[in-house]
Amino acid sequence: MELTERFEEHRGRLRAVAYRMLGSLGEAEDAVQETWLRLDRSDDGEIENLGGWLTTVTARVCLNLLRAREQRREDPIERLETRVPDPIISSARGIEPEQEVLLADSVGLALMVVMESLAPAERLAFVLHDMFAVPFDDIAPLVEKTPAATRQLASRARRRVRERAPAPDADLARQREAVDAFYAAARDGRFEALVSVLDPDVVLRSDAGAGSPMSVVFAGARTVASQAALYRALAPFVRPALINGAAGAVVVRGGRAVSVMAFTVVGGKIVAIDALGDPERLKTLDLTALA
Numbered sequence: 001m002e003l004t005e006r007f008e009e010h011r012g013r014l015r016a017v018a019y020r021m022l023g024s025l026g027e028a029e030d031a032v033q034e035t036w037l038r039l040d041r042s043d044d045g046e047i048e049n050l051g052g053w054l055t056t057v058t059a060r061v062c063l064n065l066l067r068a069r070e071q072r073r074e075d076p077i078e079r080l081e082t083r084v085p086d087p088i089i090s091s092a093r094g095i096e097p098e099q100e101v102l103l104a105d106s107v108g109l110a111l112m113v114v115m116e117s118l119a120p121a122e123r124l125a126f127v128l129h130d131m132f133a134v135p136f137d138d139i140a141p142l143v144e145k146t147p148a149a150t151r152q153l154a155s156r157a158r159r160r161v162r163e164r165a166p167a168p169d170a171d172l173a174r175q176r177e178a179v180d181a182f183y184a185a186a187r188d189g190r191f192e193a194l195v196s197v198l199d200p201d202v203v204l205r206s207d208a209g210a211g212s213p214m215s216v217v218f219a220g221a222r223t224v225a226s227q228a229a230l231y232r233a234l235a236p237f238v239r240p241a242l243i244n245g246a247a248g249a250v251v252v253r254g255g256r257a258v259s260v261m262a263f264t265v266v267g268g269k270i271v272a273i274d275a276l277g278d279p280e281r282l283k284t285l286d287l288t289a290l291a
Contacts, residue, residue, distance in 0.1 A: 021062035023085030067118035084207035090242040109262035114165040126157035146279040175247035175265040187235035194225040199269040
């Protein structure tokens, strides 16, 4: 089999690794392309486990990108305030076949947001071990730590993810019911109905861009309901969709996306809303699934 064909067999998995590492579809594609270039320049006859080699190289490329991203931030505290990663948009009817590998393991947008707050080495250890079952012995050289220390990195990341990104309801219909109730209440201006569909500790993260890497965060049912009421004028343009495999919506006006909203629904209540409103990033989104 030709080298290109062997590489293509692994492309889907590599894109999934890179997307979870970087939160950017464009950067993920660049990382996978860089992996191909490194493979093309290597002596593939000496590679015993091509899949493992490719995963390791992709992870190293992503780690370097994350570290460069960290260095560009003037204030280290910015890591605590996270941008909304690139959403993966599917029809409300279901995930597209080509998106299945990318969205395996229910990588919701809220989970991706929390992963944005992890230190680069923590993120790599968590992604490779918890999501792709890579042994700590193989991860340790990438972060230049012992396997035991690498295990601790993943443990810290796992704890933070569990605390800040609760697992959503598995029943997609139940998710959709809560999201539809949210938009119906916003459309009709029923404030108390909005509050009732929100968890008391709900968090709204809104990334409007404007050159800032940080999201605006609102917390608490009544505070978030007050912000949601601002969407009333956009209600006629709401298109149901799956955002990273979970119930959500895209606001489309004049043929272009105005906002993408991802919801995390737990126990029938909305516990997190992640909204992307950055015009520059919205231009790059693939909306063909909504046609």
